[in-house]
Amino acid sequence: MAAHTTYFPPNTFPDLKLSFLLLSILVGMASAQLSSNFYATSCPNALTTISAAVNTTVSNEKRMGASLLRLHFHDCFVNGCDASILLDDTSNFTGEKTALPNANSIRGFDVIDTIKSQLESLCPNVVSCADIVAVAARDSVVALGGPSWTVQLGRRDSTTASLSTANTDIPAPRLNLSGLITSFSNKGFTANEMVALSGSHTIGQARCTNFRTRIYNETNIDSTFAASLRGNCPSTGGDSNLSPLDVTSPTSFDNAYYSNLVSQKGLLHSDQQLFNGGSTDALVNTYSSNLGRFTTDFSNGMVKMGNLSPLTGSNGQIRTNCRSVNSG
Template identity: 70%
Template sequence: MASSTSSLLFKLTAFTLCFWVLFGTTSGQLSANFYAKTCPNFRSVITRAVNSAVSSEARMGASLLRLHFHDCFVNGCDGSVLLDDNSTFTGEKTAGPNSGSIRGFNVIDTIKTQLESQCPGVVSCADILAAAARDAVVALSGPSWGAVFGRRDSTTASLSAANSNLPGPGSSLSGLISSFSNKGFTANEMIALSGSHSIGQARCTVFRNRLYNDNNINASFAATLQPNCPTSGGDNNLSPLDLASPTTFDNKYYNNLISQSGLLHSDQELFNGGSADAQVRTYASNQATFFRDFGNAMVKMGNLSPLTGSSGQVRTNCRKVN
């Protein structure tokens, strides 16, 4: 009996090892090696395109990261944010949090065209967004993380969901905690993901009120920004979300908050005498901890309600349904 049990355990162990060798790490129905046989070069195609885009314009790194976030927070990571309006639905691009703000669609189009020429109908737009987000952060000196693939694309989009699910720049701390909690994130994970504002820029129209009406803002910081964002006019003038190191993904964003130099009202809410202060101090003093937590939270974000198996489709053009 003992010999039989030992033999069974050995076989189970061998099977488990074989499974991981063949399929890599998995998360639900997603896998790190999902395209190993069907499109083995998909990662290198995406990485080259992202590196080229970020090299030409550092801001594009933040734009690609933001596309993935704005996709996943609206009905899951399904590529819906990429869909143009059509006769059956109004897409998400004109929603309040997206209009005049999200960008990088041309980079995704370029990647999709290149992948379609190598592996027609194989790599989903949702997976391109996930891979491009990671490569964009790495291109700006940030951390990598164990991205997994196998998502499929939605055949519809939701303007109303984009308007209601995405937290805005005027959000309070409680509002941020609630928005992320609704998607299954803890408050600490929300604080880590907010570190994405280490890169990128924002339009004057979304931070003007903070410059002139908030009382928890560094006076010198406000004075530096006010000429580029007057009380009226200049709505589309841009300022870096992180003045200290605007094109490097690092932990200076959190140091900015401690000095009351967060660009957005929602940024500064993370350090305003509330429950998030301690976590902000931790990340400000320990970049490795921030990088670890950010990467883990990004893996979790990439697992928000993906379409897998026979659900949805693999769009051949990310802007429209097949």
């Protein structure tokens, strides 16, 4: 009886190689996803270290809580949550710090530096700057009385930044409702999620230059509110004078921001656009009377924002100094 010989068609092995390649890619993708316990073994005290630093900072200056939250938002909207906003300018690229939405406005870099230094002492080259920014944002909200959420971890840091993308992708305070919806839609958010995330303006302050036109020229604003703002924001000069985004409770993370919008007391043009006879009025009304609904939707929106195009696996790096790319 003749020996049996297995016959493989000519194209079998290439197909097998392709199958193994696809499998390895899928496995790589699965292993590169963010997870809530990413540092459980490599740096078990990472989250408590960040939390302690944020609590101390916000206790000393409540405004910094809003600044750290905004830092995360402005980072994630520019090529994903990759700590690109922290990079100083170099001879190779101009960073994002001088972009129009950030210049003379974005802050909190020293706080991130301090936290990074503490973590480098605990577990060198382990915790990314991007993760520090994401966790600090959550801890800031909690420190000001707001909700908590589970921050997914495992982001890596970018090796470059984009001034031009920062100028185009971060929503401007002059946008109308349609522009706001488009800006957030470009990042994968629904109009409802945009309204929920806008609730971050229940804390923090804005510069006169960003609301001057509204308080002098717009009609959909409470007249007494507008008059009170003009004292600190003259028609010329005083560009950097600050006023709270939420006039009712500017250092408490609550839903007063939405009640202010219903009363036509939104500070920025873009704020009042959320309640101006358009498609988002009903949700603003809901949030103004239902704190639980707002905090739940806000928390879900923050988790989704933190997942915007993170660098994972072998992409990017773990910067030793958050302000500069690792050498070598």
